[in-house]
Amino acid sequence: MVTYCHKCGTKNIDKTHCSNCGARLLTDINNDGIPEMVQEIVPVECPWCKTVNKVTTETHCKSCGGPLPAVSHNNSGINRGDMPPPPPRKLPEVYVKKLKYRSTLFIVGIIFIVPFIWSIIFPIIGFFLVRSALRTANRKIAALENGIKAEGELIDIYKDTSESVNGRHPWRLDYEFKTQNGELITAKKTGAWSNNNRHRKPGDKLWVVYLPENPQINAIWPPVD
Ligand SMILES: [Zn+2]
Ligand SMILES: [Zn+2]
Numbered sequence: 001m002v003t004y005c006h007k008c009g010t011k012n013i014d015k016t017h018c019s020n021c022g023a024r025l026l027t028d029i030n031n032d033g034i035p036e037m038v039q040e041i042v043p044v045e046c047p048w049c050k051t052v053n054k055v056t057t058e059t060h061c062k063s064c065g066g067p068l069p070a071v072s073h074n075n076s077g078i079n080r081g082d083m084p085p086p087p088p089r090k091l092p093e094v095y096v097k098k099l100k101y102r103s104t105l106f107i108v109g110i111i112f113i114v115p116f117i118w119s120i121i122f123p124i125i126g127f128f129l130v131r132s133a134l135r136t137a138n139r140k141i142a143a144l145e146n147g148i149k150a151e152g153e154l155i156d157i158y159k160d161t162s163e164s165v166n167g168r169h170p171w172r173l174d175y176e177f178k179t180q181n182g183e184l185i186t187a188k189k190t191g192a193w194s195n196n197n198r199h200r201k202p203g204d205k206l207w208v209v210y211l212p213e214n215p216q217i218n219a220i221w222p223p224v225d
Helices: 093-101 104-113 121-146 195-199
Strands: 002-004 011-013 042-045 052-055 070-072 077-079 148-159 171-178 184-192 205-211 214-221
Touching (some): 042 195, 093 121, 104 121, 121 205, 121 214, 171 214, 184 214
Antiparallel strands (some): 002 011, 042 052, 070 077, 148 171, 148 205, 171 184, 205 214
């Protein structure tokens, strides 16, 4: 099959990658030299381990194996990707550790405990902070591991200027989804730092996983933080 490289124009015959520049070639189904499908490489940050994957057709992270959001080639954007697998789901270990032990609340709690272990009041405050941080993390892990899936929609997304690290702000995502009982749940995700969010816009379809006994315990799948 004859394919003209969409990057450099080189004519290739029966090749999967351009002989001149190495670009992945396009599929020329009817053999007229005009590719039917343009597949640009889109950098997608792994929602689990933060490795940047250069995605054309890949669905899972090359580093941690976690599912990636899908690439939509027509606008170099990303979309929600495959529906969540049925529970229980195995989450990448690196992500579970990050959720539990890298949250600001957890770290502040530890700072209250360790240097002040000789005192009474600070370790007690620290204990409650750590407990609260782990409770928040465990709820999210429970939703991701064991939640049932729902169709969700992004209502709004914007830079949250109430939070700032080194002059940068995370995104805030407002979203809603319907439970299997038809109840409409609105939820928010704050502190979302992932660069993938620059591709998202209100109206985007999302996957949400939630605990049926308490749909307030829910999370976007795959994660957007
Ligand atoms: Zn080329
Ligand atoms: Zn990964």
